[in-house]
Amino acid sequence: MYLHDFYKVLRIPEKISSAFESLSSAGFNLDLFKLPQAAMSVFKYRESTLQDVFELFGLPKEAQTLLALQWPDFLLPPNQLSFHAWVILFTSYQKGAFYPTNHFEHVINSLVKVIENNGGVIVYNQEVIDFVVDNKTVTHVIAKDLMSDQDNPQKFEYAGETIICNMDPKKAADMVGIENLSNTIRKKLDYEYSASNFMAYCAVKDIELKQYGFGKWNVFHTGSVDLNESFNKMYHNHDYTNPSFAICTPGFLTEEASDRPEGQHIIEFLTVADYDYFKQLKETDKSAYKKKKKEILNAMIDAVEEHYIPDFRKHLVFKITGSPTTNERFCWCPQGNSYGSILTPENMTVSRLNHKTSLKNMYFCNASSGFAGFAGTFRTGTKLYQHLSGDQVI
Ligand SMILES: Cc1cc2nc3c(=O)[nH]c(=O)nc-3n(C[C@H](O)[C@H](O)[C@H](O)COP(=O)(O)OP(=O)(O)OC[C@H]3O[C@@H](n4cnc5c(N)ncnc54)[C@H](O)[C@@H]3O)c2cc1C
Numbered sequence: 001m002y003l004h005d006f007y008k009v010l011r012i013p014e015k016i017s018s019a020f021e022s023l024s025s026a027g028f029n030l031d032l033f034k035l036p037q038a039a040m041s042v043f044k045y046r047e048s049t050l051q052d053v054f055e056l057f058g059l060p061k062e063a064q065t066l067l068a069l070q071w072p073d074f075l076l077p078p079n080q081l082s083f084h085a086w087v088i089l090f091t092s093y094q095k096g097a098f099y100p101t102n103h104f105e106h107v108i109n110s111l112v113k114v115i116e117n118n119g120g121v122i123v124y125n126q127e128v129i130d131f132v133v134d135n136k137t138v139t140h141v142i143a144k145d146l147m148s149d150q151d152n153p154q155k156f157e158y159a160g161e162t163i164i165c166n167m168d169p170k171k172a173a174d175m176v177g178i179e180n181l182s183n184t185i186r187k188k189l190d191y192e193y194s195a196s197n198f199m200a201y202c203a204v205k206d207i208e209l210k211q212y213g214f215g216k217w218n219v220f221h222t223g224s225v226d227l228n229e230s231f232n233k234m235y236h237n238h239d240y241t242n243p244s245f246a247i248c249t250p251g252f253l254t255e256e257a258s259d260r261p262e263g264q265h266i267i268e269f270l271t272v273a274d275y276d277y278f279k280q281l282k283e284t285d286k287s288a289y290k291k292k293k294k295e296i297l298n299a300m301i302d303a304v305e306e307h308y309i310p311d312f313r314k315h316l317v318f319k320i321t322g323s324p325t326t327n328e329r330f331c332w333c334p335q336g337n338s339y340g341s342i343l344t345p346e347n348m349t350v351s352r353l354n355h356k357t358s359l360k361n362m363y364f365c366n367a368s369s370g371f372a373g374f375a376g377t378f379r380t381g382t383k384l385y386q387h388l389s390g391d392q393v394i
Contacts (some may be wrong), residue, residue: 204265231244
């Protein structure tokens with residue numbers, strides 16, 4: 001392959017990204033007369049995985065690995081990942097990978113402040129257990145108080161003109177009663193969840209990570225040049241002997257130290273993990289579950305010591321790991337999913353689930369009914385705000 005062919009491949013995301021922008025501002029109306037070029041370039045790759053496009057252009061394996069190395073951001077390898085999903089992230093990163101100056105907690109606290117300063121109330125420690133529907137309308141929502149006796153929990157009813165549902169749409173549909181939803185929505189709700197993950201949040205001290213090549217960026221490591229094989233080994237065979245994973249050093253992204261102890265740096269590791277496997281281990285053999293978590297962390301640290309920081313363990317002062325069941329327990333995300341519905345071509349179509357529920361006053365607002373990730377979440381919420389208020393902000 002010649003260099004100009006490589007550039008040709010890199011020009012496609014650019015072209016498709018601007019096509020997405022045109023279509024998005026036109027409300028994804030695939031009108032071939034109004035937006036012929038944009039619609040056609042999006043249409044052409046609608047069923048393609050990233051691997052399909054690599055093969056179409058005969059990209060050498062090493063170049064494929066380089067372009068797909070960011071796979072932990074999707075939790076999918078190139079042979080399953082929607083080319084369109086890859087384009088959205090790849091081109092967004094070219095425009096800038098931003099991080100909140102005062103960290104994510106400040107963003108959340110600011111949102112809470114806006115809600116409360118405008119007369120809103122946030123009720124904590126309550127779990128929605130039912131949506132009561134009459135005549136295609138949610139008349140009220142029932143929640144239970146998690147701080148009360150769970151054998152006989154205290155329940156509360158909430159009613160509103162408009163119900164916006166942030167939880168997973170499938171989970172909500174079960175409570176609404178699937179029979180209350182239209183056939184179109186039922187079909188759209190038939191999605192598979194994205195893979196779950198394994199996270200390690202660590203702190204190191206008495207070390208300058210900068211000297212070891214870390215900085216204002218993420219590092220993506222792979223032991224094998226074949227990312228499809230690497231993903232399958234970890235996800236399906238639970239074999240982490242030669243792992244592929246992401247390394248994040250958020251302390252470089254802002255001057256604000258937050259509550260990080262003086263002289264310490266945060267370093268995070270992320271890779272894929274199979275929910276069913278971890279769930280079974282946890283339920284049947286707690287010590288095997290803990291052993292597996294230790295084994296994965298050690299495999300990633302071994303790779304760090306071999307390739308980046310020779311005496312990493314000597315500097316490690318804090319570590320905490322999270323498995324798929326941790327995600328499920330803390331985030332209440334079904335099957336410990338990372339990004340809502342799986343980002344395959346089947347799910348990345350114009351007929352993807354959106355805010356519509358087919359009920360008169362209820363709207364979905366979640367990664368599976370919009371887009372995943374921090375930026376995707378904001379976009380999903382903003383789009384719904386625009387739809388409900390008519391106020392155009394993006
Ligand atoms: C470990 C991990 C690390 C990640 N790291 C990043 C990252 O670095 N950058 C990034 O961009 N994205 C990251 N993501 C992805 C990102 O977190 C999600 O895409 C995003 O949170 C989706 O937002 P959401 O509002 O759709 O759903 P969620 O954030 O899952 O919000 C749904 C909310 O509904 C609540 N809920 C569920 N059921 C009920 C109920 N019955 N009653 C009341 N409340 C309920 C849940 O508690 C939750 O608060 C990460 C995901 C995971 C799991």
